Amino acid sequence: MNAFEGTLSKESGGRRWLVPALLALLVFGALPALLAGFDRGYFYQIANLALIFVLLSASMHLVTGVAGLLHLGHAAFYGVGAYTAALLTSKLGLGFTVTLPLSGVVAALLAFLVALPTMRLVSIYFAVATLAIGQMLYLVMLNWVDFTKGPNGIIVTKGFELFGVALSGRLASYYTVAVVVVLCVVAIGRLSHSYYGNALRSIREDDQCADAMGVRTVRLKMEVFTLSAFFAGVAGALWAHMTGYISPGDFKFSESILILAMVVVGGLGSLPGAIIGALLLILLPEGLRALGDFRNVMVGLVMFLSILLLPKGLLGEVSALRLVRRQLGGAWRSTGKGEGIGWR
């Protein structure tokens, strides 16, 4: 550990911002430049879809990775967000600027309500409860025909806009999705790499011990579940306004499993891992289209091998924490005496 503290103090100056700056340059500079260069709607579509799933995966990372609660109903909150956006647009004629935050808020509110009776559950019982919550919400979307239009789905007539200014071009859509997703992921990053995140990790490692040390485990679990649903709801609003049509089939159980697979393949507890996992599981099936019927076998094989050979994920928690600690450790600045604070 001493050697590591040494590197921390050395790199605590300008280089701390190197990786975030490069990532920002990639997302807001290089990638859109490349997309504009190719000018293919397909590439824009995949980029936007990948970003939305990065947000979904990052939001699940907060519950499942950091707090260690196996969440099997995440897609339902994604769906609640999408339906909130679609219903606000089709019934009240509201635009994206209003529906985006409201989608997050409604998903969070609903998550808070269902969290009240369930958050005292632990381990597999919690997982089964979230499975049931996910299915309940899915069945409500499917069967409450008068309100959600049921299986008929909803056509979302309005695309992206900011205070009435349409953001309709391909590049504008990309930037809209990218800005929202990056802001949310930064927020999730700050939450998971902080004392708050450490408290969540303590619940994961031993909740009784954490309780004994004065960590309010039930309250923290409720908070993190609600926060995670907020970000999933935001992702849902992005999806609804991007595709222009949503139906309950977009939010079924298999989507929850897909998001869970992203978090696990990337590395439980690791935010960069969750992002890499999302990119992998969205880009790989598209990239392998040339394989025809074999592509899903290949995707399955890649997932299987990555779990078999890298059980901690593509970028596991320990290495991810080291990376983040070095680059983003705002709360852990060196004291100047070769020692950082926190994280020990």
Place this chain on the structure above:
Amino acid sequence: MTKGAATMTVRLRTLSTLAAVLATTAIAGSALAADTVKLGYQLPLTGDTAQYGQDFRKAAEIALAEFNAAGKPFKVEIVFEDSRSDAKEGTNIARKFVDDKAIVGVLGDFTSGVSMAAAQVYKEAGLPQLSQTASHPDYAKISKYQFRNIATQAQEGPYNAKWMAAKGFKNIAVIAEQTDWGQSVVGGFSDAVKANGGAVAFSEFFNRGLKDYRSLISKIERAKPDAIYTGFFYEDGAQFLRQLQQLGVKTPVYSTSAAYSPKLIELAGDAAEGVHLTSNFLPTDPAPHIQHFVDEWKARSGGAVPGQFPAQAYDAVRIMLAAVEKASPNPTREKVRDALAQTKDFPGVTGKTTFNADREAEKELVKVEVKGGAFVPVAD
């Protein structure tokens, strides 16, 4: 793609996956000569609904091989893309097809949800889309580029209601799967029953893939209907019919053309006896073009008889090919759309098809009853 190239692709796939990637991209690149027109077909080739997508591809390949062998001045290539019945993948594919400037028309998708999501892309890009199965009431209303080759329940429901009224059934129970299509089954039928002076004794939706219909059946029986009208596909239909038989319920069952598949009889056995349904495709019809399709299908499917959906797909592809031919030389997306819209009395295996002003297929329906383990056409 030529036949040789196709078999070569198949052979290469077995070698190694890496080689397959290179080979298919290389072939896809080289096979496209100047006089080739491309069509896109998005369909579920893997996943929960793969059985339908695989059938569609087979039907499309039959139609395409015939077209390309007929000595037309140009060849057509169909690009098949797997959507897994997933709206995410469906919209990705739609963007991909739109990007390919050589593609002048698109077929698919299978489910309404994916077709509707993809339609948003095609609407924006002005690429004509013809689905063989999308049954959502609003699908064709999305834009002037959406067509479908399926009798809607707005047409089939009143037809069946009239048929049942003529049989003297006044009090009818209606059940359907909880999908956009099931909604339209109940809506289209119930309104017509009431208009004919009948009554809907009971109506309920069930979720697809339900295993136990007994509680639903006892609820139906409590309503004491004269007959049961059902909106299901063959998998659910077979389950329902078998459990109906197990419970000893003798109430006559009527259904839609969606249940018309040889697999219904195969799975339900004698429980399917006496079921009445409508169809617009009869594999036993001696007309040469129908027998030709049935023979081709049998040759490619180990002797199995094609059902309603493959026949619809076969016709959809042929309608699209006819439109491309009409729009030639130099077909554009707009010209293909206009040609599709003019489709009138197209002689398909699912009867004569005309697209009305709303781009909905108007089809002739045939009344069918299951007798002695086979679908037999009946006069009334």
